[in-house]
Amino acid sequence: MQIIKTIQWKDDKVIMIDQRRLPLQEIYNAYEDYKGVADAIKHMVIRGAPAIGVAAAMGVALGSLGIGVKTFDEFYKRILRICETLEATRPTAVNLAWATNRMKAVCLLHKDLPIEQLKQRLKEEAMQIQREDIDSCKKIGGFGHVFLENGDSVLTHCNAGSLATAGAGTALGVLYAASAEGKVLTVYADETRPLLQGARLTAWELQKHGMNVTVITDNMAGALMKDGLIKKVIVGADRIAANGDIANKIGTYTVAVLASRHKIPFYVAAPTSTIDLTKKNGSEIPIEERDSKEVTHVLQHQITPDYVNIRNPSFDVTPAELVTAIITEKGVAEPPFEKNLKILAG
Amino acid sequence: MQIIKTIQWKDDKVIMIDQRRLPLQEIYNAYEDYKGVADAIKHMVIRGAPAIGVAAAMGVALGSLGIGVKTFDEFYKRILRICETLEATRPTAVNLAWATNRMKAVCLLHKDLPIEQLKQRLKEEAMQIQREDIDSCKKIGGFGHVFLENGDSVLTHCNAGSLATAGAGTALGVLYAASAEGKVLTVYADETRPLLQGARLTAWELQKHGMNVTVITDNMAGALMKDGLIKKVIVGADRIAANGDIANKIGTYTVAVLASRHKIPFYVAAPTSTIDLTKKNGSEIPIEERDSKEVTHVLQHQITPDYVNIRNPSFDVTPAELVTAIITEKGVAEPPFEKNLKILAG
Numbered sequence: 001m002q003i004i005k006t007i008q009w010k011d012d013k014v015i016m017i018d019q020r021r022l023p024l025q026e027i028y029n030a031y032e033d034y035k036g037v038a039d040a041i042k043h044m045v046i047r048g049a050p051a052i053g054v055a056a057a058m059g060v061a062l063g064s065l066g067i068g069v070k071t072f073d074e075f076y077k078r079i080l081r082i083c084e085t086l087e088a089t090r091p092t093a094v095n096l097a098w099a100t101n102r103m104k105a106v107c108l109l110h111k112d113l114p115i116e117q118l119k120q121r122l123k124e125e126a127m128q129i130q131r132e133d134i135d136s137c138k139k140i141g142g143f144g145h146v147f148l149e150n151g152d153s154v155l156t157h158c159n160a161g162s163l164a165t166a167g168a169g170t171a172l173g174v175l176y177a178a179s180a181e182g183k184v185l186t187v188y189a190d191e192t193r194p195l196l197q198g199a200r201l202t203a204w205e206l207q208k209h210g211m212n213v214t215v216i217t218d219n220m221a222g223a224l225m226k227d228g229l230i231k232k233v234i235v236g237a238d239r240i241a242a243n244g245d246i247a248n249k250i251g252t253y254t255v256a257v258l259a260s261r262h263k264i265p266f267y268v269a270a271p272t273s274t275i276d277l278t279k280k281n282g283s284e285i286p287i288e289e290r291d292s293k294e295v296t297h298v299l300q301h302q303i304t305p306d307y308v309n310i311r312n313p314s315f316d317v318t319p320a321e322l323v324t325a326i327i328t329e330k331g332v333a334e335p336p337f338e339k340n341l342k343i344l345a346g
Numbered sequence: 347m348q349i350i351k352t353i354q355w356k357d358d359k360v361i362m363i364d365q366r367r368l369p370l371q372e373i374y375n376a377y378e379d380y381k382g383v384a385d386a387i388k389h390m391v392i393r394g395a396p397a398i399g400v401a402a403a404m405g406v407a408l409g410s411l412g413i414g415v416k417t418f419d420e421f422y423k424r425i426l427r428i429c430e431t432l433e434a435t436r437p438t439a440v441n442l443a444w445a446t447n448r449m450k451a452v453c454l455l456h457k458d459l460p461i462e463q464l465k466q467r468l469k470e471e472a473m474q475i476q477r478e479d480i481d482s483c484k485k486i487g488g489f490g491h492v493f494l495e496n497g498d499s500v501l502t503h504c505n506a507g508s509l510a511t512a513g514a515g516t517a518l519g520v521l522y523a524a525s526a527e528g529k530v531l532t533v534y535a536d537e538t539r540p541l542l543q544g545a546r547l548t549a550w551e552l553q554k555h556g557m558n559v560t561v562i563t564d565n566m567a568g569a570l571m572k573d574g575l576i577k578k579v580i581v582g583a584d585r586i587a588a589n590g591d592i593a594n595k596i597g598t599y600t601v602a603v604l605a606s607r608h609k610i611p612f613y614v615a616a617p618t619s620t621i622d623l624t625k626k627n628g629s630e631i632p633i634e635e636r637d638s639k640e641v642t643h644v645l646q647h648q649i650t651p652d653y654v655n656i657r658n659p660s661f662d663v664t665p666a667e668l669v670t671a672i673i674t675e676k677g678v679a680e681p682p683f684e685k686n687l688k689i690l691a692g
Contacts, residue, residue, distance in 0.1 A: 023651035188657075191641070191649070193539065193563035199641075199650045207651055214655035217539035217641060218565040219597025223662035226599065251565025253572065254604060261603050295537070295545075295563060298644040303537070304545045305369035305553055309560035311534075316569035 002134075003208050004162040007046060007054055009127060012065060014058045016046045019163055019197075023204035034063030034082050041096075042089040044195065048164020049238045049274055050133050053095030056086045057126040060103040064119045072111045075118070079107055091286045092247055092315045093238040094276040099129060130166045136271040136329035137167030141177025144234070144269055144327040148178040152231045153186040155221055158249035159201040160236025160269065170269040171234040172202065174327065176209055187213045188230060190221060192249060194294040194312065218251050225262040233259045237270040237326075244320030244337025245282030250313055256322035265324040272328045275345040282317030290314045348480075349554050350508040353392060353400055355473060358411060360404045362392045365509055369550035380409030380428050387442075388435040390541065394510020395584045395620055396479050399441030402432045403472040406449040410465045418457045421464070425453055437632045438593055438661045439584040440622045445475055476512045482617040482675035483513030487523025490580070490615055490673040494524040498577045499532040501567055504595035505547040506582025506615065516615040517580045518548065520673065522555055533559045534576060536567060538595060540640040540658065564597050571608040579605045583616040583672075590666030590683025591628030596659055602668040611670040618674045621691040628663030636660045 005028075008015045014031045020043070021027050029045060031037045037059035040046055046055050063082035069075050083100040090096060106125045110118050148154065154175060161172030168176050175185060187206055191199035199215050206213040216224065224230050233255055239247040246252070246268050259266040279285055292310035296302060304310075326333040326341065333340040351374075354361045360377045366389070367373050375391060377383050383405035386392055392401050409428035415421050429446040436442060452471045456464050494500065500521060507518030514522050521531060533552055537545035545561050552559040562570065570576050579601055585593040592598070592614050605612040625631055638656035642648060650656075672679040672687065679686040 024648065190565070191539070193537070193565060196649050203654045204651045207654065212655070214657055215641060215650050216657050217596070218563070219536070219539060219600055220657060220659065220662075222600035222603060223596060223659055224657070226662070250563070250569060254565055254568035254600060257568060257607050258600060258603055295561060299647045299649065301645045301647055302370065303542050303645065304561050305550045308549045308553065309558070311560055311562050311566060311570070313566065313569055316566075316572070 004205055006051055006163050007058065007130070007166055009058055012062070014055070014062055016040055016055070018045050019047060019201060020045060023200050031062065033066060034059040034086065037062060038085050038089050041086070047197070048159060049093040049095045049236065050136070050165040050170065050271055051163070052090060052093055053099040053273060054130050054133055054166045056096045057099040057103055057129040059086045060100060061123045061126040064122045070115065072115070075115055076107050079104065091288045095273050098273045102129065133165055133271065134167035137165050137169055137173040139329035140170050140269050140271065140327055141168060141173040143332050144174030144267070145178035145181055145183070147265070147267060147325070148174065148183055148185065148232060150183040152183070153188065153229055154232045154234055155188045155190065155230045155255065156202060156233070157190045157198065157235050157252050157255050158192045159197040161202060161205045163201045163205055164236060170236045170271065172205065174234055174269050175211065179211060185211065187211055188221070188224065189213055189215050190218045190251065190255070191215055192251060193218055197249070221255055222258045225258055225264060230264060232265050232267065234267040234269060237268050237274050238315055239279070239285050240270060240275045240326065240341065241279040241281045241285060242277045242338060242341060243281045244323055244326065244335070244341060246318040246323060247282060247285045247287070247315050248318065250316050253316040253318045256318040260322050266322055267325055267327060268323055269327040272330055272345045275341055277342065277345055282319065285317060287316070288314040350551055352397055352509050353404065353476070353512055355404055358408070360401070360408055362386055362401070364391050365393060365547060366391060369546050377408065379412060380405040380432065383408060384431050384435050387432070393543070394505060395439040395441045395582065396482070396511040396516065396617055397509070398436060398439055399445040399619060400476050400479055400512045402442045403445040403449055403475040405432045406446060407469045407472040410468045416461065418461070421461055422453050425450065436634060438634045441619050444619045448475065479511055479617065480513035483511050483515055483519040485675035486516050486615050486617065486673055487514060487519040489678050490520030490613070491524035491527055491529070493611070493613060493671070494520065494529055494531065494578060496529040498529070499534065499575055500578045500580055501534045501536065501576045501601065502548060502579070503536045503544065503581050503598050503601050504538045505543040507548060507551045509547045509551055510582060516582045516617065518551065520580055520615050521557065525555070525557060531557065533557055534567070534570065535559055535561050536564045536597065536601070537561055538597060539564055543595070567601055568604045571604055571610060576610060578611050578613065580613040580615060583614050583620050584661055585625070585631050586616060586621045586672065586687065587625040587627045587631060588623045588684060588687060589627045590669055590672065590681070590687060592664040592669060593628060593631045593633070593661050594664065596662050599662040599664045602664040606668050612668055613671055613673060614669055615673040618676055618691045621687055623688065623691055628665065631663060633662070634660040
């Protein structure tokens with residue numbers, strides 16, 4: 001029951017729903033070369049750590065089809081260049097490099113195959129990554145829904161749903177799984193400025209799934225928690241450091257601080273591909289600063305005076321101490337994360 | 347040196363800068379009757395607790411000019427109806443009722459005057475309230491600027507500036523006073539969804555005053571505090587309860603929680619007319635819930651899917667325990683607020 005088709009491979013094209021145009025328009029873009037895919041990731045036609053991992057893998061596969069060389073060495077050099085382009089699109093999510101590394105490994109493992117067969121193998125690997133992501137969402141939902149009770153009201157930030165993955169989603173995957181178990185939930189979605197993924201995407205896909213969703217501006221969550229209206233928080237992650245620090249959409253840290261003050265459990269749902277054991281803690285995770293126009297404008301309409309200074313960090317880091325549990329496709333990590341994440345990701 | 351003319355009385359008209367159109371258009375509306383003034387308050391042509399107090403007083407004076415009766419009793423009955431209309435426009439700011447109560451008191455005090463002279467007296471009282479507000483801002487700046495040091499970076503939320511008062515502003519008045527003392531400040535302005543008073547108004551007026559201002563989305567303040575980029579927080583207030591609980595623009599509570607976590611001083615600047623000793627604590631302050639379209643749309647453009655649920659509380663309550671000091675025109679209240687506010691407001 002895949003209600004939303006975020007990314008698909010079809011007739012050697014990559015098809016993505018254009019998330020910049022949601023919720024008012026439902027348009028699907030077709031990409032025939034890897035540069036188009038890289039551009040789509042950079043400009044957030046597709047976003048969400050797991051989804052851009054799948055997109056990068058498909059981008060490599062698509063790019064390989066256009067390589068007209070005869071030797072493996074030449075082929076691999078071109079693959080590396082394609083990977084570099086795709087990896088450079090977004091710095092924070094680790095799933096991009098995780099996916100391109102898998103594609104590189106496939107090349108090296110099958111270096112003796114004829115080039116045309118190797119291209120076929122890359123395509124299969126991209127499909128495999130997509131299938132794994134669908135499966136991973138299902139398992140995250142399975143492990144996660146036990147944390148939610150019938151009647152719970154749950155806050156989520158940004159979009160960690162079907163639109164952020166190839167499957168049912170991570171954080172929202174948990175909500176869908178709880179709902180499938182018959183638990184009735186009330187969901188609050190932070191609108192998530194600057195790009196409004198909560199107001200535009202989370203609200204849209206929760207409605208498509210028949211869930212009860214209420215959109216609030218990012219600055220309302222604290223007041224709602226104080227009034228006892230929020231019982232649980234669940235979010236996704238773009239990168240998880242070895243100590244359990246979480247890089248996720250800007251504003252996540254604020255939600256975690258508020259949840260901690262109100263003694264509300266704060267759950268993170270993400271596939272193990274999001275865990276980066278090479279980063280000791282969150283301070284080592286690169287934080288993308290995006291174009292100031294995302295803040296000065298909303299839907300292309302200017303809201304600030306001309307020439308005003310802007311900050312636009314796209315992510316922030318939530319320290320592990322504020323996280324109740326990390327829900328992955330391999331099981332749930334609870335503190336101490338240092339030890340337990342290593343077991344899951346190892 | 348009044349750079350911005352938020353509200354003026356001119357030729358028996360009330361002139362207001364239309365704050366809904368800022369910063370892209372600088373348009374002044376002229377109101378010839380009290381219903382227009384009430385409408386302007388309700389639809390936020392003018393906003394900010396002290397400014398709407400002045401507007402309400404001018405509205406009563408304007409309304410009195412249109413009353414064509416001969417006896418005091420008939421006149422006063424009409425005045426009460428005008429006050430009722432003005433008081434009903436916004437429920438949270440106490441300054442509205444504070445101003446209309448002063449106008450009523452003037453009537454009762456001068457009930458023996460001929461009606462035409464009484465109208466004159468009401469006009470003078472409205473001018474007096476405006477002058478007092480200008481003076482009050484100056485004094486708040488004088489008491490407040492000592493809390494800021496040269497080189498400080500200060501976060502503010504919503505707009506508590508010239509545009510929120512008849513004078514230099516409350517929270518921003520403190521910044522202007524510090525700047526006039528030669529202290530160089532960096533100001534961060536929360537954009538303040540839904541109506542973007544920070545991005546539109548605070549940025550605009552700080553620029554007009556030659557201040558260094560950076561606009562951020564509401565969900566970025568936490569990350570900036572974590573990075574050590576914010577040294578002080580200063581905000582205004584719409585109503586202050588007897589125990590020091592502060593009702594202010596939605597999101598203020600979240601900023602206070604974040605400031606507390608990062609051990610950043612959190613200052614509130616407001617005239618004593620904002621203190622409501624009849625409210626024991628913040629839970630007794632009515633919180634206005636505004637039209638959901640303010641959340642579903644930005645500058646008339648829809649951002650959410652159709653039919654989505656919305657919450658739109660316009661204010662929240664910051665508990666006194668999170669407030670470092672309350673700066674008024676009569677001096678600074680520090681904890682215990684219960685005792686010290688009573689002294690100031692008494």
